[in-house]
Amino acid sequence: MTEDTKVDPVQACPIAPVIDVVFSRWTTPILWTLNEFGKHRFVELERRIGVITAKVLTQRLRQLERDGLIVRTYYPEVPPRVEYEISDLGRSLAPLFQSLSEWSPNLDKVAEARQHYDTHEPAHRRP
Amino acid sequence: MTEDTKVDPVQACPIAPVIDVVFSRWTTPILWTLNEFGKHRFVELERRIGVITAKVLTQRLRQLERDGLIVRTYYPEVPPRVEYEISDLGRSLAPLFQSLSEWSPNLDKVAEARQHYDTHEPAHRRP
DNA sequence: CTGTATCCGAATAGATACTG
DNA sequence: CAGTATCTATTCGGATACAG
Numbered sequence A, B: 001m002t003e004d005t006k007v008d009p010v011q012a013c014p015i016a017p018v019i020d021v022v023f024s025r026w027t028t029p030i031l032w033t034l035n036e037f038g039k040h041r042f043v044e045l046e047r048r049i050g051v052i053t054a055k056v057l058t059q060r061l062r063q064l065e066r067d068g069l070i071v072r073t074y075y076p077e078v079p080p081r082v083e084y085e086i087s088d089l090g091r092s093l094a095p096l097f098q099s100l101s102e103w104s105p106n107l108d109k110v111a112e113a114r115q116h117y118d119t120h121e122p123a124h125r126r127p
Numbered sequence C: 001c002t003g004t005a006t007c008c009g010a011a012t013a014g015a016t017a018c019t020g
Numbered sequence D: 001c002a003g004t005a006t007c008t009a010t011t012c013g014g015a016t017a018c019a020g
Helices: A017-023 A027-037 A042-049 A054-066 A093-117 B016-022 B027-037 B042-049 B056-064 B094-120
Strands: A070-075 A080-084 B070-075 B082-086
Touching: A017 A027, A017 B027, A017 B094, A027 A042, A027 A054, A027 A070, A027 A080, A027 A093, A027 B016, A042 A054, A042 A080, A054 A070, A054 B094, A093 B016, A093 B056, A093 B094, B016 B027, B027 B042, B027 B056, B027 B070, B027 B082, B027 B094, B042 B056, B042 B082, B056 B070
Parallel strands: none
Antiparallel strands: A070 A080, B070 B082
């Protein structure tokens, strides 16, 4: 790395685009829930995820639908009913979810590291 | 899912905290680069990642250092030198990076899905 | 029920200038 | 070189009201 030229973002980190598509804000619980527990209606998702507002949930659902990761089905009844489910493409994320949940025990170490960083304050660390 | 009570966020999606720690904005290219290519100085990271500003890069490096995912070493020379490298904990993310890069070919399907969604506009889809 | 529309405040990132 | 300090622009989410 001695050149002065900057690197193409995708070249610089090939996995970043995956993160953008799959794990941008709020999409993780949506995809995980639909993958884990199957079809959900709008209010069911809203309740299960807990703190999300309807507006934001709608935005994220549209985005995921557009990206082909979930399927939206509208039933023109009264009252209207909509069901969201994971698509085949979305289902292909399963190994990724698996890797993530396998790593999650390490969060304890992260918590420890934070504790250590916040309590100890070595003077020699900064310039 | 018939109760009216909202679910605890962590219960609702156990992998979300991992995303927050490891794949929040800008941390992906930093961790990936350090894991893939070893030690980097500040400017080297800045150039390799490309579009990030020094301020934001500093913020993210501090965060990752605090979380124990990278190690910062300061050499009090003139001019000063700082080296960042992945920690053992950070290295444990390797399988995760692997899963992510294995999924990345599917980004083509995402692009197709977007194309389809944007061109076709079926009227029966919305309430 | 499943959204949309609007307004507003908070959080984030970028630009720029400056320091040890 | 490796940052910090400010200021500003933009984005994002929350609250509210309302519609089909």
